Amino acid sequence: MEGLSVPRRRRTVFRTVFRTLCSAASAVAVLGAAASCSTDTGGGSAGTPSAPTAAATATSAGPVTVELNQFRDNYSNQIIEIQLTNTTVAPLTVLGAELSTPLFAAPIAWPATAGGIVLPPGQTKSLPAPLSAPECNSTGASRGVPGDETGGTTRTTGSAQVTLRLAPPAAAATDPATGPTTAEDPFGVLARNNAEMCLTREAAAVAAFALAPDLEVAADGRTAVVRLLVTPAAAKAGGTGGAGAGELVIDRIDETTLLAESPVAPWPRAVTVRAGGAVAELRLGIRPARCDPHAVAEDKVGTLLPLRITVAGREGVLKIAAGDKLRGQIYDFVTTACGRQ
Template identity: 35%
Template structure:
């Protein structure tokens, strides 16, 4: 096998391991939204989430996100069988006012006594500003006798998933009214061996002046700022490192760019080096190729948006890490 073929085979194997995490039991995703205030008293027990599901008619109901769900915009419906007999969930329907439509799980699943099963659902478009969040989960259950029943409840949200998603969704909507942020599919690399530097291109594409995101039509004025005072403007402050990549010089990538509808496109170069050099970092990666950008809308929200890498860019980043970190490759 040639060295090039070996590299491709190794990267393919790593990618398969990385994406296989989608089937693992969910763990809470790390939020890029602003953190909630911490109580100032000495007793911090109030910040610990109650992870117990809401139990109705023998079923424990909750909602969660694991790390692979985060970028894919999925939610996990967690269903625990609190009875002493196996049941089959034949349907599950989730809704919340923060989303435009309800969603349903695509297939049924057996839930043995005492165990938990996770049903993934794709999240619909967001409603912004987000209304009061009152989720509802309806589960259709069939027992061993063939009897079927519907169970409806407000599921537990032990890690505040829905509040976080609402904050992030509406920040994304506000940002998209001003500009589109994306990473180029192409990764430029300079230097050799451990001194190689990857240059990611962050592309900023302002919306045409007068085009709104609500109707897709045109008007005579630019989108209004969230405050209602003047046209919307966006300030890109900085981009932060990930578990795989960090700035070649400094703790963050300074951006310091102001953007308004009608401006010309801009490309910002992020010079990056490996944040860590071990194959496990790639094999276990879920968010390392998402670049967090901290920004603020004039008179509106501020926070961090995560810019995803396309498949070609993600493969190029993994190849850069393998080459720069000197992952062993068989000769021949």
């Protein structure tokens, strides 16, 4: 701007800044409009007006992005989280969310409450969704991988798609629906749960596993014994499944965040269980795995006993939950034993 007087130069700079701000405001207006309307997905011809919908194209840049997760206290409940993020500048009300994936036989739905849930602009909310039955023969299903720290699962997730129902604007007569939107699964939640649930199904065909409800505490209170009860299933008459059919192997039993193996009563390894066999009891000597003040207060999975097993060509972790009575006794034991150290 050489040659311009100071007043004129200031006016030129002001006009440039003004145009920039106007362009930004227009972009925001367009984004807000995109949150409330999109291409018709009901089969109408191109250009035909329809009830407003939200991001029918459902790309990752749409008004709502989707990611999957699972909270630790829901591991044993087989509940995952459908996490929705509102990327628009206006609140959106979600009335329903349904996840479809070849890893599970039926859609996985969030049991919505009346009125749905409001997603404020730029915020994320987690919707708990109970898993359906696993699809164990799907090409998208995963099998255990020895040594995998996630419990013996691959990261294969197949295609996970989420369909949402959003509350309509005041002038609309029907609920708009998105989708399907591709759900990101960065932690392999679907593959891990599929592998664990399929492993549980195969194991149940061989035997039932449970923890006895009473804890046997040593006289000095420093160690205790947990009893793992194994009840084999009835053998199938005329079974011709070949070697290994109708049996599983407990390769080892892992320690938990709360319980460790007692050196005076080592845990068994390489235990073979066969359908039609006798009921067995495995005695597991335990000691506290940690004694910090948060060990019991913040426990989520410390009373889930992880059995590393091999069954029907699968390898993975079978988690045996302590009942309410045993869980309380374990917490009392850990608290007392830590106090005596």
